[in-house]
Amino acid sequence: MAELRTDWLSGRSVIVAEHRALRPNEFALNTAAGTGAQTVANLALAEIGLTDVVGVPSCPFCVGNESKTPPAVYQQLDAEGRWQVRVVPNMYPAVTDAAGGSALDARGAHELIVESARHIDRASALSSPELRQVLETYAHRLRYARDDGRFSYGLVFKNQGPRAGASIAHLHSQFIALPQIPPTVAAELRRAEQDYRQNGLCPYCRLIERERASGERLVWDGGGYVAFCPFASLQPFEIWLLPHHHEPFFESLSSSEAAGSLADVLHAVLGRLEPNVPDAAYNMLLRNTPWRANCDNWYHWRIELLPRVNSFAGFEIATGVHINPVAPEKAARQLRPI
Numbered sequence: 001m002a003e004l005r006t007d008w009l010s011g012r013s014v015i016v017a018e019h020r021a022l023r024p025n026e027f028a029l030n031t032a033a034g035t036g037a038q039t040v041a042n043l044a045l046a047e048i049g050l051t052d053v054v055g056v057p058s059c060p061f062c063v064g065n066e067s068k069t070p071p072a073v074y075q076q077l078d079a080e081g082r083w084q085v086r087v088v089p090n091m092y093p094a095v096t097d098a099a100g101g102s103a104l105d106a107r108g109a110h111e112l113i114v115e116s117a118r119h120i121d122r123a124s125a126l127s128s129p130e131l132r133q134v135l136e137t138y139a140h141r142l143r144y145a146r147d148d149g150r151f152s153y154g155l156v157f158k159n160q161g162p163r164a165g166a167s168i169a170h171l172h173s174q175f176i177a178l179p180q181i182p183p184t185v186a187a188e189l190r191r192a193e194q195d196y197r198q199n200g201l202c203p204y205c206r207l208i209e210r211e212r213a214s215g216e217r218l219v220w221d222g223g224g225y226v227a228f229c230p231f232a233s234l235q236p237f238e239i240w241l242l243p244h245h246h247e248p249f250f251e252s253l254s255s256s257e258a259a260g261s262l263a264d265v266l267h268a269v270l271g272r273l274e275p276n277v278p279d280a281a282y283n284m285l286l287r288n289t290p291w292r293a294n295c296d297n298w299y300h301w302r303i304e305l306l307p308r309v310n311s312f313a314g315f316e317i318a319t320g321v322h323i324n325p326v327a328p329e330k331a332a333r334q335l336r337p338i
Contacts, residue, residue: 007202007232009195010188013321014232018330058212061086061114062172073111074140076133084115084130085137087175095176097150109145109177113137113156114170121169122280124270130261132256135269137260138175138286142251145177146291153178153185153290161281163308164321173284181290188330189295196298205298217328219335225265228334229328235310236326237276237335239338241303248289250301261269271306272335282307 002017005144005306006173060068069088074083088111115134116126124132138156145154158173159165181189194202212221219239220227228242243262253259274280286305316322 004138005232009191015323016327017323018327019294020267037075056119059119059170061172062119063304068304076137084117107179111175113173113221116171120171128263130266132259133269135259135263139251139253139284151177151179152286152292153181154288158284161279163281164283192298202246202298208242217332219332220269223261223265229332233324233328234322235307235308237331239305242300248296248299250288277307
C-alpha cells in the first residue's frame with residue numbers, strides 16, 4: 001500500500017510506494033559496467049592499484065595542473081607547503097559578482113573547492129583527517145562570504161557522479177553565495193518560525209529529539225551528531241546529518257576538534273551510504289542559516305545526502321510530489337552500523 005507523506009518543515013510531499021521497485025525497466029543501467037568513460041577509466045586504474053594516483057594530465061584539478069584553473073583564493077597546506085584542499089573561482093559560474101547591465105543579472109559568488117590533491121572520485125576515499133580539512137574549508141568560505149557583507153545566503157554542495165550532475169570526476173564541491181535568500185529557503189524559514197512561535201522551541205531541536213527517541217529512522221547517533229533518513233525522503237537512502245545541540249551557523253565550527261568530530265561521523269555515514277548507491281551518485285547539500293535573517297532561534301545547519309537512484313519523471317515535474325520505492329525506515333535499517 002502506497003503512503004503519502006508530507007514533511008512539516010520543508011513542505012515537500014513524497015509517496016512511499018515500495019511496490020514500484022518491482023516494475024520492469026528496459027533501460028536499467030548495468031551498474032557493474034559503470035556510467036561512462038570516466039568510470040571505465042577509474043575501474044582500469046583500480047585494477048592496477050592506482051585509484052589514488054596524483055597528476056592525471058587531463059584533469060584540471062590535479063597537482064601540476066594549477067594553471068588550468070584561476071589562481072586559488074584559499075588553500076589548506078601540509079607541513080611541506082603542498083596544497084591539500086584548494087579553492088578557486090568557478091570558470092563557468094552560475095552567478096557572478098559583476099553587473100552586466102541588466103536588472104535580471106544573476107548576482108553572487110561561485111567557487112570550486114578541490115577536496116584532495118589525490119585524484120580520487122568519491123568522498124569515502126578521504127580519510128577522517130582529510131575530510132576534517134574539507135569541512136574546515138567549508139566553514140572558512142562561509143565566514144568569508146558572511147563577513148563580506150554583500151551576501152545573505154551561502155550554500156555548499158557536492159555533485160558526486162555523473163547522474164548527480166558532476167562533470168569532472170576529481171573530488172570537488174562548490175560554494176555559492178547569494179545576495180538574496182532563495183524562495184524555497186525563505187518558505188522553510190517561515191514554517192520554522194511559525195512552529196517556533198507556537199511551541200517556544202526550535203523545530204529542528206524537536207525533530208532531533210523525536211528521531212532519537214523513536215530510533216526507527218536513525219542511521220547514526222553519537223559524537224555530538226545524529227543522522228537519520230527523513231520521514232519524507234525524496235530518494236532511497238536519503239540521510240540528514242545534524243548536531244545534537246542547537247547550532248544555527250556551520251561557520252561556528254571553528255576548532256579543529258569540532259571539525260574532527262564531525263569528520264569522523266560524516267566519514268562513517270558515507271562509508272555506509274556509498275555501498276548502497278549505484279556508482280556512488282549523490283548530492284551533498286550543506287544547508288546553512290541565512291545571514292541577517294534573524295532566525296537563529298529556529299533554524300539549524302544540516303548536511304543532506306541525497307542519492308540519485310530514481311530519475312525525476314513526468315509525475316514529479318508536474319506535481320512536485322516525488323515517489324520513493326524504499327521506505328526510510330527500511331533504508332535506515334540497511335544503513336545502520338552492524
